[in-house]
Amino acid sequence: MAKPKLKCGVVGVGSLGQHHARIYASLPGAELAGIFETSDARAAEICAKFNCKRFTSMEELGAACDAVSVVVPTDKHAQVALPLLAQGCHLLIEKPLCASLEEAEQVLAAARQHGCLVQVGHIEHFNPVMSYLEKHTGRPQYITTERLAPYQTRGTEVGVVLDLMIHDIGIVLALVKSPIRKIDSVGINVLSKTEDIANARIEFENGCVANLSASRMSLKKNREIRVFQDNAYLSLDFMNQKGHLVKKSDIIAYGLKLKVGLAKAGEDKVPVHEIPIEKGEPLAIELAHFIESVRAATQPKVGGALGKSALEVAITVTEQIRTNQQKG
CATH class of the missing domain: 3.30.360.10 (Dihydrodipicolinate Reductase; domain 2)
Structure with a gap:
């Protein structure tokens, strides 16, 4: 029996986030549940292109998704990641993990507390x-x-x-x-x-x-x-x-x-x-690995530890x- 598809979301669909949405929409084991985007025009464009939903809040997105890509400016990573982790979402956070070590430690502690995987987007x-x-x-x-x-x-x-x-x-x-x-x-x-x-x-x-x-x-x-x-x-x-x-x-x-x-x-x-x-x-390989890590409950190749060390x-x-x- 085939495993159900992982419901995936993207926070921020700018120049890089749009590609996260594109790949989730095409990965065999994933389903693009939707996006959270502050720009009305951009959100409409991406939703039309990939036939997905625009969530009105990150909380709504978190409730609907198993896994989420955080593709916002670095100084907003912790602000976005912490509430999503509290909702039990596994996260792929674009590099760098956070803007400071203090924020990185908060994010990784929240991931441990809520039993969530964090993969850091060191795409290379x-x-x-x-x-x-x-x-x-x-x-x-x-x-x-x-x-x-x-x-x-x-x-x-x-x-x-x-x-x-x-x-x-x-x-x-x-x-x-x-x-x-x-x-x-x-x-x-x-x-x-x-x-x-x-x-x-x-x-x-x-x-x-x-x-x-x-x-x-x-x-x-x-x-x-x-x-x-x-x-x-x-x-x-x-x-x-x-x-x-x-x-x-x-x-x-x-x-x-x-x-x-x-x-x-x-x-x-x-x-x-x-x-x-x-x-x-590389991004398609990276997201496929993220999905497989979440499915298998295994630590990703670029987990929080390496992300924090590089930071x-x-x-x-x-x-x-x-x-x-x-x-x-």
């Missing part, structure tokens, strides 16, 4: 690129990340660290799996009240160093990571879902071929492998930036 963890990294990254010794985006007013209620860099913080924490020893950060406010460009150097207890750069003042979009370890170098592009790999074993094999005279004329001394990545829509690092970075700016 569901990018096929991340799946490849998780399988092929052993003991990274040096990692660089670059995340660039053009300036837009959406998201500027927080700085670029909480807006963009937090993606890469979560990725690095998941790959390195070691306590942090030291963080050094720099950032500059350009058009916003908070930093628009930032760099953080993170040293881990196991010796790995990660250098993270983020900017929302770029003319182009870019989301890349490079991982250096004792047996390989990986360079991957999250946006275009592609990359390449250089393996130490291939270089050793080439050296042996050269030694015995079997290397072909003009053969590259550093064999570079294009990485075969099966492309997919803690991001806040440390932003506080260092603020302190350095005040000194200047």
